[in-house]
Amino acid sequence: MTENARADASIRCADLVRIFTADGVEVQALQGLTLRVDAGELVAIVGASGSGKSTLLGILSGLDKPTAGQVSVAGRDLLALSNRERVDYRRHTVGFVWQQTSRNLLGYLTARENIALTMSLARTPDRERRSGELLDLLEVSHCADRRPTEMSGGEQQRVAIAVGLANDPRVLLADEPTGELDEATSAEVLEAMRGVNRELGVTTLIVTHDPAVSDHVARTVQIRDGRTSTEVLRRTGVTADGDEHIVAEEFAVLDRVGRLQLPQEYLTTLGMRERVRLALETDHVGVWPHAAGEDDADDDR
The missing domain is CATH 3.40.50.300 (P-loop containing nucleotide triphosphate hydrolases)
Structure with missing residues (x-):
């Protein structure tokens, strides 16, 4: 070949x-x-x-x-x-x-x-x-x-x-x-x-x-x-003492229209359902759980 x-x-x-x-x-x-x-x-x-x-x-x-x-x-x-x-x-x-x-x-x-x-x-x-x-x-x-x-x-x-x-x-x-x-x-x-x-x-x-x-x-x-x-991508890292170890990093996959799936354990741990709050920061996107009734509380303020 x-x-x-x-x-x-x-x-x-x-x-x-x-x-x-x-x-x-x-x-x-x-x-x-x-x-x-x-x-x-x-x-x-x-x-x-x-x-x-x-x-x-x-x-x-x-x-x-x-x-x-x-x-x-x-x-x-x-x-x-x-x-x-x-x-x-x-x-x-x-x-x-x-x-x-x-x-x-x-x-x-x-x-x-x-x-x-x-x-x-x-x-x-x-x-x-x-x-x-x-x-x-x-x-x-x-x-x-x-x-x-x-x-x-x-x-x-x-x-x-x-x-x-x-x-x-x-x-x-x-x-x-x-x-x-x-x-x-x-x-x-x-x-x-x-x-x-x-x-x-x-x-x-x-x-x-x-x-x-x-x-x-x-x-x-x-x-x-x-x-x-x-x-999940794995690579070999080196500690300050010079010892090698495996570093694993998890990434969400974006499709071409910007959709992604959050890991199920994240959704369960944070109680995320139906919709979440988003915020565009300088170098990242923030995602927070949205609890029922929050919109009404915001309107009252």
Whole structure:
């Protein structure tokens, strides 16, 4: 993969809407979601069940289409792809890791054979060499000739990551990759994904409900009610004594018309409902709870 190709390995979503209709009832899974992931980033998307995480991943993987909005991955407009181009996109541009082993690996094939099959479908050369390199990278070369039932859960997921990387994709998508693993094994798998991101430079997006994933990525994006609401950015800071520590800062996400979502715990703690007081200061915007009856009290004064 050339540097120019890697430089184009970004994700752009603007005002994404996805409406599902069943039995005459419409459900808005995405309600104007906006997201930007730059080339080479490792980002986690977190949110409660029903927040729209899996719907977003379905669109980015090319398995689904939005009802409205704009979305591009690695410079490819996903709304403009023909059926043939969409197949090519899924085979070459994105790799995918599912939560369930049965969706990642064929049970009657070994780890090496699962990787080689993925490459065969995309007509990718050097299958044996590439399979060996990926198994080494994910530290599961000892599983090369084992079938999924002969591996631990963590080994299965690391082999699944190797399968997702088989055709050298620009973007790697993972849907709840640690959902069926215990805490210690989850940490190992997440560290493996971070190692892949660091070694190969592949843009990586992990969708999960597990808050522990935040400890393994520099940027976490929270989705609530079908929209990006907040982001947490992590960086290494240095104390006055010269000791390194992790600094985490939380940001609200503004859409293009200026809307934002305050974290639910802020609203609960301050009792904010329906409307709030705003004030434009020199270098910030003030937001205060508004209690019923305050307007009347102001009028009396």
